[in-house]
Amino acid sequence: MSTQPAAAPAYARAPRSIEETGLPFLFLVELLTKVLFQRGQLKLPELASHLKLAVSVIDPLIAFMRTEKLCEVTRRGGSGTDADLAYHLTELGRERAQACMLRNAYAGPAPVTLADYCSQVATQSVADLHVTRAAVTANFSDIVVNQLVLDQLGAAMNSGRAIFIYGLAGSGKTYLAERLRGLLRDDIAIPYAIMIDGEVVPFHDPVQHRPSGAPPDPAEPADAFDKLRTIDARWVRGVQRPATLTGGELTLDMLDLRFDANTRLYQAPPHLKANNGIFIIDDLGRQRCSPLELMNRWIVPMDRGIDYLSLHTGHVFQVPFDVVVVFSSNFLPERLSDGAFVRRLGYKIEVPPQSEAEYERIFRQACHHADIAFDPDTYHYLLHEKHYREEVPLLACYPRDLIRQVLDLARYESAAPALTRAAVDWAWTNYFAGAAVRRQAAEQQKKDKERRENATPV
Numbered sequence: 001m002s003t004q005p006a007a008a009p010a011y012a013r014a015p016r017s018i019e020e021t022g023l024p025f026l027f028l029v030e031l032l033t034k035v036l037f038q039r040g041q042l043k044l045p046e047l048a049s050h051l052k053l054a055v056s057v058i059d060p061l062i063a064f065m066r067t068e069k070l071c072e073v074t075r076r077g078g079s080g081t082d083a084d085l086a087y088h089l090t091e092l093g094r095e096r097a098q099a100c101m102l103r104n105a106y107a108g109p110a111p112v113t114l115a116d117y118c119s120q121v122a123t124q125s126v127a128d129l130h131v132t133r134a135a136v137t138a139n140f141s142d143i144v145v146n147q148l149v150l151d152q153l154g155a156a157m158n159s160g161r162a163i164f165i166y167g168l169a170g171s172g173k174t175y176l177a178e179r180l181r182g183l184l185r186d187d188i189a190i191p192y193a194i195m196i197d198g199e200v201v202p203f204h205d206p207v208q209h210r211p212s213g214a215p216p217d218p219a220e221p222a223d224a225f226d227k228l229r230t231i232d233a234r235w236v237r238g239v240q241r242p243a244t245l246t247g248g249e250l251t252l253d254m255l256d257l258r259f260d261a262n263t264r265l266y267q268a269p270p271h272l273k274a275n276n277g278i279f280i281i282d283d284l285g286r287q288r289c290s291p292l293e294l295m296n297r298w299i300v301p302m303d304r305g306i307d308y309l310s311l312h313t314g315h316v317f318q319v320p321f322d323v324v325v326v327f328s329s330n331f332l333p334e335r336l337s338d339g340a341f342v343r344r345l346g347y348k349i350e351v352p353p354q355s356e357a358e359y360e361r362i363f364r365q366a367c368h369h370a371d372i373a374f375d376p377d378t379y380h381y382l383l384h385e386k387h388y389r390e391e392v393p394l395l396a397c398y399p400r401d402l403i404r405q406v407l408d409l410a411r412y413e414s415a416a417p418a419l420t421r422a423a424v425d426w427a428w429t430n431y432f433a434g435a436a437v438r439r440q441a442a443e444q445q446k447k448d449k450e451r452r453e454n455a456t457p458v
Helices: 025-039 044-051 055-067 091-103 114-123 133-139 147-159 173-183 224-230 291-296 299-304 339-344 356-370 376-388 398-412 421-431 435-454
Strands: 071-075 085-089 162-166 188-191 193-196 199-202 235-239 243-246 258-260 265-267 277-281 306-310 316-320 323-329 345-350
Touching: 025 044, 025 055, 025 085, 025 091, 044 055, 044 085, 055 071, 085 091, 114 188, 114 193, 114 316, 133 147, 133 173, 147 162, 147 173, 147 345, 162 173, 173 243, 173 277, 173 323, 199 265, 291 339, 299 306, 299 339, 339 345, 356 376, 356 398, 376 421, 398 421
Parallel strands: 162 323, 162 345, 243 277, 277 323
Antiparallel strands: 071 085, 188 235, 193 199, 258 265, 306 316
């Protein structure tokens, strides 16, 4: 049921000194000052837990701050040991913190360096995964999908190239793209933040970077402070490979590193957060920028596996582009871009309307989930008197949506839901605007055709 696993990513050993963090001494002093400014009086273990650094790293920072009259120590507790010591800023320390906050307000866990982040991305690259037919079959076993489409998607995931999925609205393109996440079986490590040229970019996103729920490594220390001494806690371990979805709201400026002048914080672009996973651009052609502009943005990253971003200071830097890019659109690829970009799309996969057999399976599943008995006669009526007569294609979204309308009517009438012709007529009329007009037009066309065929030639 799983893909062939890639080599397990290597996790860094916890830094035991300031030098081993890779971060400048004064930067860490400023970070510690901002933490104390925001959180008030804290004990050394509390500081270690917040910064995700061992006490041996924080000790010299505290000593320097006390020497510079930036912080003071008080006793909080009755054990009479150093564990009772708590630290808080002096007035000079508060002034220093406020000045630091004006430059960059980040006061979370200590960041990792850009070089360490790039190295980790390479270690857990999505390109190292091997997707098999068995894995695809298992991942999509609970839904009805055209087998040719499944084979194309499975092969495309092994290609390392961009995937363009197209078809009619409601054919299931977005759902299929999101389900591809299930083929990415290995957990990865995500940094809380990255330091780039003296600036801190928050990276870990609880919405995009979800825990896998896998059991912890038995070799991993159970005690929180033992972990800080052995494993670099600046990395969030056991994270599912991300599947980041963007839609019609996507603009070109969202694909750059953004700095909010009010919060004094950076926001990483969605494709950077999607590294080691899937980046889905849904509804391509519906964005406020032109499809050509949007697609041209990806030519260099897709060709070279790297992207270029810039800080608000003007510093330009290189980041890995280690994602499976999936474009989803109602339009043919030729309508959205030029030949140069279309050529770079490794797989152009059409999601066609369902066959009669597939559509019936989906409809039966929708009835089962809604606890409504499937009625063959009513289904035959839906198929021939609605879909075929009004020339409405058999799309995957219709059974669920129509059954929901049937449930709504039953609740309104305080009756048990049942699949009847009257209920289907109700649902169809509500769901398809102008259904009656189309039906009349189709019937008129049929009569005109019969009249022409029966007319006596002159």
